[in-house]
Amino acid sequence: MGRRKFRYSAFGLLLLAFWILGSGCSPAGSSVHDDPALTETPAPQPETAQPSDETGRPEKPIVLGFSQLGSESDWRLANTKSIQEAAQEAGVTLLLENAEQSQEKQFQAIRSFIRQKVDVIAVAPVIQSGWEPILKEAKQAGIPVILSDRAVDVTDTSLYVTFIGSDFYEEGVKAGKYLLDKMRDAPGRIRIVELAGTVGSSPSIDRGKGFRDTIRSRADFAIVRSAPADFTLEKGKAVMKEFLQKEPEPPQVLFAHNDDMALGAIEAIEEAGLRPGKDIVIISIDGTRSAFEKMTEGKINAVIECNPLLGPMIMQAAGEIMQGHTLPKRIVPPESVFTEEMAAKEVNNRKY
Ligand code: GYE
DSSP, X not given: OOOOSOOHHHHHHHHHHHHHHHHTSOOTTOGGGSOTTTTEEOOOOOTTOOOBOTTSOBSSOOEEEEEEOOOOSHHHHXXXXXXXXXXXXXXXXXXXXXXXXXXXXXXHHHHHHHHTTOSEEEEOOSSSXXXXXXXXXXXXXXXXXXXXXXXXXXXXXXXXXEEESOOHHHHHHHHHHHHHHHTTTOOSOEEEEEEEOSTTOHHHHHHHHHHHHHHTTOTTEEEEEEEEOTTOHHHHHHHHHHHHHHSSSOOSEEEESSHHHHHHHHHHHHHTTOOBTTTBEXXXXXXXXXXXXXXXXXXXXXXXXXXXXXXXXXXXXHHHHHTTOOEESEEOOOOOEEEHHHHHXXXXXXXX
């Protein structure tokens, strides 16, 4: 007997846990969240559905086509690795295509998965708009689609089975709440600069929105500059350098939409003779080990966790779909907030 294709008991519990957590999360701010009717959707039955044996496990390995959006950050590398490892563990045949930030390349990858008649397609959409036609092609071919990591802006939400990924709006809210608390007694106008992620991507849109909605309660908090830095360290450094050159005085706060951009910004801040984490409060999102190391040095003040380890959930969902099971429309991994006070204790627990 070969090795088991799926660890149903462990994965089942995992999915259930995420589903419970996910359904309890704030629905605000994300396009897929806004429709209360969409709590459950029956998984479409693909034409290529594999027959099950008496144990309920598929007899042939599931073929999963995954369109990854790129390799811009440590988060992304951990996400890709998690999906590769989980596929291997679950006995899923993974066809992986890296689109290097091009939506057009993602369309090409999906079309090639359709031609190859994969069982399930998973996609991490680089930007939020423009997905309806290609998702319709997949639907017409009878291939179910899992959205991984980022959301899409579609009116027909039957075009995907489930969306497995973080609540980015909530992450922005957490960043804003940390700042409200950290600066509660700070006098005068608080000038904030923001390094945003990829233009048009759901994490950048929703993190920015959640943050703004939260700090709005303080009229003296002002976002004086905001610009996209594509979620990369190099761009983060370049854009922060520009902010520092253009601003008459250094800002008191940096909100970076991810750790890589924060790490780049730290270099720019130090090169300008300022102390990151002291002269400029830094709040970042993801929770990579490198960011935690900077937090232990007091150079980042808080990190809002965004979990890239989605592989086991995606494999579980693919298995459930192939068995015709109904999945929750939204699956959100558990995530925390870490501050500089907690960094030393937590740094060695980081998995990515
Ligand atoms: O925060 C960033 C990455 O989509 C959640 O993309 C992801 C974001 C993540 O490049 O580091």
